[in-house]
Amino acid sequence: MNDTLTSDVIGRRVSVNGECATVRFYGTVPPVAGLWLGVEWDNPERGKHDGSHGGTVYFKCSHPTGGSFIRPHKANFGVDFLTALRDRYEDEPEDDAKKQIVTIGNIPVETIGFGSVIKKQSQLSELRDISLRSCAVSCSGDKGDIASTCPNIRVVNLSQNLLSAWEEVTDIAEQLRHLEVLDLSENKLRFPLGSPAPVGTFAALKVLVLNRTGVTWAEVLHCAQGWPALEELYLKSNNISISERPADVLQLVRLLDLSSNQSIDENQLFLIAYLPRLERLILGDIGISSLHFPDAGVGCKTAMFPSLQSLVLDDNRISQWSVINELDKLQSLHSLSCLRNPLTVGSEAKTHLQFIIAKIGQLRTLNRCEIRPEERRGAELDYRKAFGKEWKEAGGHQDPDQDRPSEAFLAAHPRYQALCRKYGAPEDGELKTQQPFLLKNQLLTLKINCPDRPDQKALEKQLPDSMTIQKVKGLLSRLLKVPVSDLLLAYESPKMPGREIELENDQQSLQFYSVENGDCLLVRW
């Protein structure tokens, strides 16, 4: 390979002991003799420097330890598509005599029918669904070879190979007229600035996976002209920022995966809001914390994302209820996943999930769990009750003529009025907040005085307000050593000085007589 290397080699992708890199330099590096390749590793910590050596800048890396010099023969420049294909699928059926017996747990492993599988797979022209992942594919090979060898391929996994430019991909795809699914993940591709691929190259392509390829949005749109039938597009982990609206491209796309692109913010989402067929949008792990649809007012439906049925917002920073309120504006949304957001983790998580169900009326699936009708009903009733007090304080009223909740309340709870219409406005009784029923909340601290017996010390006791007068007398009888039948009780309250109220009915409770905390019981016999 050494003598055939030319400066063309710059930009090529290579693999060295399993680690991938891009060639950035080819030449001499004095004072050491011989030719060197300067490479920028995919792993920024793998290298020794950033392309400079001994004061001279040979090439540039984006990371101080991203580069190395290596001898050309150490780099694997990969193979062409067909060589990789043959390597993987064409095999000699093993001679039984030469076959090595593998044992697992002392039992020989018997492979059945491998001979016919190998034979079948060797018929390259019949192959339809193949994977050449990590096969060091770096180019398409001679023109026409692929078309004559394996024209029927429909699904190709070319992830983690050494393809370096989009042109190489189109060279391959041009010869696979039936190509429907193409996975190019983890190939760092250079995209063309000039005219896109010839018409018809990706005519049948339905699914394209470009995860971790470093592609930019502009490059996607530019090449998308050549993907007229595309239905699913995966662009995970590319550090993408959506920079422009897809004007005439991506119009049939039903699924868009933009997960793990931390540079996306909510304003960029407006640019993809009018893709007519977009049904499923995956926005996991993009660091988003808010979302809004400014074209629709409170309680109205937005014209954005008209076909969106399923939205994935896992692993983000959503902590505001306003986001959930905005999601209710989507016309077709019926499935939402928002796991691992501040709003949906923690001690309040279960309650919050119920509120999410209540706030988005047409939701049928939340976090991949189906929302059953009883569950929706329960969630909506709970939500209505939980915010009933706030609603009243904001001007809500059971009588529709007087019902005028403030704008701030309606903005925070857009579905509240609809829920009131569905289940009726919350009754006042429902809204009373329960005092926790602890015994200590029910106890009255009372002074006990014996006005006719000055030598008797005043006592203080804590009695439950439900205690009957008879029982109070019994208690006092034991305390004062006086028979129950001799006791006469009355009480006076600091709120009404000078006035004594007789406690004459033994069957009634202290509460019946409105005895309150701090009052004084008067005992006579």
Place this chain on the structure above:
Amino acid sequence: QRECLSIHVGQAGIQIGDACWELYCLEHGIHPDGFILDNRKDQLESAETEHMDASFNTFFCETRAGKHVPRALFIDLEPTVIDGIRTGKHRSLFHPEQLVSGKEDAANNYARGHYSLGSEIIDLVLERIRKLAEQCSGLQGFLIFRSLGGGTGSGFTSLLMEHLSIQYGRKTKLEFSVYPAPRISTAVVEPYNSILTTHFTLENSDCTFMVDNEALYDICHHKLGVERPSYTIINRLIGQAVSSITASLRFEGPLNVDLNEFQTNLVPYPRIHFPMTAFAPIISADNAYHKDFSVADITTACFEVSNQLVKCDPRLGKYMACCLLYRGDVVPKDVNAAIAAMKSRNSVQFVDWCPTGFKVGINSQPPMTMPGGEMAKVQQAVCMLSNTTAVVEAWARLNHKFDLMYAKKAFLHWYIREGMEEEEFSEARKDLACLEKDYEEVGQSF
């Protein structure tokens, strides 16, 4: 022609059947109305796919009009669940006579399913089976889908299996049984029903693939991220497993190409016929294309407890037989490498006297998933069927629960009322105790 009849009994059996036939139709390119999708038809012209034609006739019967009718029978003692099929997406796929329903359900009671109500409907069912069998030129046997804990699934199935043994003597009978989940019990008497039906069916069944609801719930939770899976998702998961197990019956394949082979490969003794199923990979649709699983990865995954469909620990037991069936774009080279890497795992222990060995096969037909479903489509998958002594854990758990209730004679009157006797309970329990002993014995070293 080696046709297989699928019989779906009770709610579990029927709903699993729904998921299975839905998946089979997808895999064979059959529309919900029974006709083949147009573009596939062109391919059928090519010589290679003539085999495909022959193979899927094991499961589908082609009418003169070109419609493909499943060779299946759905039976329930009450109409609600079957009505779901009658009015569902696949209503035109089945002939009305294939959907048999009674009027009153078995109320989670083995006795009602077996004696009182079951006996009223058994003749009709056998007649329908006879009709389906007549359409076959060389019936291999039956695949029976049912739950162990339900009334119809337990009671009616044991009655049916007895009659099938009498009428169809030597035809193989494979079962797919849903084992009651300890933590997600739907009826408190599930242990009773399960023990009774297992005792009764033990001699009549040739091989039973158990599926444990708890294992399925855990898979849905941990691998698919669904905390509270609906029955739809669980049944689709089971459908994937069943599809893997029956793949070689329906497509040209190397391993387990007919029902007898299952027995030969997996069952060393007639009573020890409960292989465990595991399959991989199981990936959520939201994570499609996020991570790649190599052949080595999915092979290792099969030996992990989290990929098993029955909760038990094979590391504590010994294997008596093992079958690995790969599906999709898998090359022999990769499989050989994956197996060689497995060699070093000393947790895989076989019994000393192992007759069958470790069989590995590849079926090139790619695995498929329902569009819009919870699982992502993958290019390569693997299903492992292993007969391990560890599965006795499942029986031990169930026997224990049975004992707890039986000691107090709890709920027995429901069964006695329908004409059963206490002796049947003790007999059944004794049989299961013997089963536990049998497993212990086969696992012992010389």
